[in-house]
């Protein structure tokens with residue numbers, strides 16, 4: 001079932017001199033089985049939004065409904081169950097490893113859910129496989145001796161081991177090199193396709209979101225400035241610029257070329273499609289093959 005947000009507001013430290021309204025009147029739906037990107041400038045409310053989806057925070061007004069249940073009504077065990085169902089991976093999760101053994105760190109969440117040790121073992125094995133962590137090589141190693149990339153994989157395995165239906169990730173590609181980013185995005189695609197996990201990714205990098213997401217939510221100052229398909233949102237170049245977001249270089253280039261050739265579609269998402277747009281618009285220059293250009 002989807003997650004519905006109905007006119008959600010959230011204020012930090014209400015009724016104090018430090019009162020800060022982080023979200024103001026958010027209404028949207030996270031559909032079952034989609035990969036959705038959340039973007040916006042710093043301080044726009046993205047991390048607050050994620051924490052509202054899994055019940056860490058509860059709206060100060062409005063409702064968040066997950067699988068037919070309104071989060072503000074949940075307490076105790078029901079809240080723990082919600083957090084199993086909606087897994088949240090914080091930014092730089094590798095800083096939050098605290099068990100000594102890799103196995104125990106990944107097993108921490110499942111054990112907390114009261115699963116049998118047999119079920120825990122199977123869940124850890126599956127999560128390590130998903131993250132490409134060889135069990136024999138890694139399970140007994142000390143978390144503190146791992147590289148930061150390995151630590152991040154262990155932290156992600158810990159979230160996956162709880163088998164969430166929804167996986168929320170806050171800036172998951174921050175600090176990764178190009179190869180690490182590709183591996184992570186491929187993992188999210190696989191989780192979505194093969195295990196029907198609904199994935200919500202917060203990122204400033206629109207090219208990362210364009211590579212995996214079907215839809216985007218754009219936050220600005222606690223409100224939804226834009227939402228729609230990735231191409232639909234990329235069609236609002238000026239609005240994105242006003243919010244302080246930069247389109248992927250490919251789309252920036254197409255927008256520039258569109259000034260000369262209005263028939264160009266600057267919202268395409270792949271290199272092949274972009275090449276097709278350029279070739280079609282500048283056909284006259286391409287006639288006769290590359291040597292004549």
Ligand SMILES: Nc1ncnc2c1ncn2[C@@H]1O[C@H](COP(=O)(O)OP(=O)(O)OP(=O)(O)O)[C@@H](O)[C@H]1O
Nearest residue numbers: 012013020021022041042043044045046047048049
């Ligand atoms: N614990 C807190 N107490 C008070 N205000 C907070 C707290 N956490 C966040 N805020 C404020 O709420 C607003 C939204 O913050 P949030 O962290 O959700 O933004 P963000 O879009 O995730 O930003 P970033 O891109 O920098 O991570 C900001 O004005 C921020 O200063």
Ligand SMILES: [Mg+2]
Nearest residue numbers: 046047048170
């Ligand atoms: Mg944030």
